[in-house]
Amino acid sequence: MKRLKGTMVIELTDEVTGEVETITEENMVTNAVNNILGQNPMGVFYNAAGEYDDRVEWNGALLPICPNMIGGILLLPNILEEKANNMYPASGNLPVAYASNDVNSTSNTARGSLNQTESKALDNGYKFVWEFTPSQGNGTISAVALTSKQGGQNAFGSLVGDASPFLLIRRCDIGGLTDAQKVVLFDGVEIDFNKGILYSLNYEGSVVDIRQVRVPVFDIGLNETLDNSIYKLMKEDTITPTTFNFMDDTYNVYGTFLDGHDGYWYGFANEQNSSGSAKMLWIKIKKDDLSFTEGEWTISNAKLMGIGFQQLDSYPEREVRGCIRGGYLYIMAYNKKGIYKINISNSTDVTLLNLGFTSKWKPLGESGTCQLYMTLVNDIIIGGDFQILADDTIVHTQGSARLGTLATPLMQYGHFLFGYGGSYGNEYRYAYLLMPYLATINNLAQPITKTVDKTMKITYTLTEETVV
Secondary structure: OEEEEEEEEEEEEEOOOOOEEEEEEEOEEOOHHHHHHHOOHHHOOOOOOOOOOEEOOHHHHOEOHHHHHOOEEEEEOOOOOOOOOOOOOOHHHOOOEEEOOOOOOOOOOOEOEEOOOOOEEEOOEEEEEEEEOOOOOOEEEEEEEEEOOOHHHHOOOOOOOOOOOEEEEEEEEOOOOOHHHHHHHHOEEEEEOOOOEEEEEEEEOOEEEEEEEEOOOOOOOOOOOOOOOOOOEEEEEEEOOOOOOOEEOOOOEEOEEEEOOOOEEEEEEOOOOOOOOEEEEEEEEEOOOOOEEEEEEEEOOOOEOOOEEEEEOOOEEEEEOEEEEOOEEEEEEOOOOEEEEEEOOEEEEEEEEEOOOOOOOOOOEOOOOEEEOEEEEOOEEEEOOEEEOOOOOEEEOOOOOOEOOEOOOOEEEOOEEEEEEEEOOEEEEEEEEEOOOOOEEEEEEEEEEEOOOEEEEEEEEEEEEEOO
């Protein structure tokens, strides 16, 4: 059995006086790397899919552990809870600075560079040396954590790049299923990873269909595969609302369902409006007994984008343009300059969050017949070129196409993110790793402040010893 030990030395050098402030600390190691290596939900790390399915190349992307799975550094403004299962910072404590296992050639001033001369593998570990110029990495630092090389590029996203937090580990072709079966997967709102069940909701005719589909997560049946080539519907229920429905016009059916993460699923339907007040139909479905309430909101002077749609036309289609967090629905304003935050239990409680810029309002992946515009990861709402932190602070990001053509929101199990989607007849199940994890935790005895008149050098030595 291997046990890791880390020692960190921070040197802040005043550019004017030459005075050097030195801080030395030791770290604790979290379960992040062990969990990734030890867990294998849906068999994503097995070579158990089609010949041409995309899958991660372990050597180079993740191995050797140093400098890949551990190849970056995060510097945080507040201390971290020292627990082995604390593996991601809360959105109120996002890094003020970071660095990867290479030289920063971008304009991102939060990012430093690896000193490639002094950094090296040791007989019993690895020595990292990172450097920050006077203009880089400025702010208050109370905690330091090692992370992956991808996590050290832009942390959870920046104006320079926002694709690096997500590492595609498997794209599994599900084109062998029927269109009707694909629609059920694309209408997924939640995976119960412990039970191995995907829950799928859609409005068809005059009823809401609630389907449960078997997904092998941690166990596999005698007649099952790991590539979704076998579709097994476990249960189907219907409920009949009297007010709620998916609005439609000549071309589209408007509406979608979302997981409330509170014991309920929610359905919403609206057409975008550029003037007047917004009208939205809604339904709230209790997960354990399928009892429901429904109604219609009139939101005074609100101009909303549509919440999305899901349907089977020439191909299975779905767009998700909103997100639920903490009992509130978040949906883009029609002018793309703000996000409406609507209390699901009290639609008069409405706040317009100003983005501070006009969003490109593009999906998180490439444009296609399926498009995901907003999704919840940890406690952060991820949009195309913005993030909404837990306190509703807006972070402007680059807006790159970082995911596949997803129909579903991302469904999270620890470090792993899953979703279904496709475009024009090419349909897949996607699996990603969320890379800005905390591999170690190192709280400083006292916070330090990096300013524009100082350089910073961090020497982090990680060693391993065999424990009998």
